[in-house]
Amino acid sequence: MSAESxxxxxxxxxxxxxxxxWRGTRPFWAGLSTLLSGVPIAYFxxxxxxxxxxxxxxxxxAGAGSLIIGVLLATLGLTMWFQSIVRVFAGxxxxxxxxxxxxxxxxxxxxxxVVLALIGGGLSIAWAPGLPAGAADExxxxxxxxxxxxxxxxxxxxxxxxxxxxVDQGTPGGGGDGPFLPGPSDGDPNLTDTTAHxxxxxxxxx
Numbered sequence: 029m030s031a032e033s034x035x036x037x038x039x040x041x042x043x044x045x046x047x048x049x050w051r052g053t054r055p056f057w058a059g060l061s062t063l064l065s066g067v068p069i070a071y072f073x074x075x076x077x078x079x080x081x082x083x084x085x086x087x088x089x090a091g092a093g094s095l096i097i098g099v100l101l102a103t104l105g106l107t108m109w110f111q112s113i114v115r116v117f118a119g120x121x122x123x124x125x126x127x128x129x130x131x132x133x134x135x136x137x138x139x140x141x142v143v144l145a146l147i148g149g150g151l152s153i154a155w156a157p158g159l160p161a162g163a164a165d166e167x168x169x170x171x172x173x174x175x176x177x178x179x180x181x182x183x184x185x186x187x188x189x190x191x192x193x194x195v196d197q198g199t200p201g202g203g204g205d206g207p208f209l210p211g212p213s214d215g216d217p218n219l220t221d222t223t224a225h226x227x228x229x230x231x232x233x234x
Contacts, residue, residue: 054112055155061148062105062122068137069129069145070098086134094133097125101145108152119152 073094077084104118104125111118126145129136136142 053157054110055108055115055152058115058119058148058151058155059105059108061144061151062108062118063102063148065122065126065137065141065144065148066098066101066105067141069101069133069141070095072134072137094129097129097133098141101125101141105148108148112155112157115152115155119149122149122152 073087073091075086077086101122104122107118108115122145126136126142126149129142129145133141136145
């Protein structure tokens, strides 16, 4: 038996880390809120409130309906935990059941249950599984030092000279490794030279 397994603090840390990893792979807080929303909705119609010698019964005509709504909400909360693939359906059903509980179960468990149901349903719909660390690195937009994407072809600045050639001055950001735009070649009648430095500052063609 290792020292870590015999140490109570080591076991607690081990289970805490495992629970955190399990919690991160599912809409945990949505399921917890949905589970808690079913408690006041199902409980209040069957509870009695005592004020001295006076007993108030909070039962409604749809007491069985309140119990069914509470059980369904608890089931949907467990579904969010253990079948997160149907989290959107579970979230929508939770919101609908919470709204139905307003007229059926003492204003949705005196608004406590309906508020928890709306929060849990919204969190379940909005939750999305995270990407593994390796996949997240692949989707990261790696950029070069000059701020451009790594796969972006750099365009070099060129100065055209009167003889029809081009002098490469590198990329605008100071880089010099990307492909550059070729200048006009000598003897090609289809290409023109438009530099202002040619022939004493006048634009020339041909």
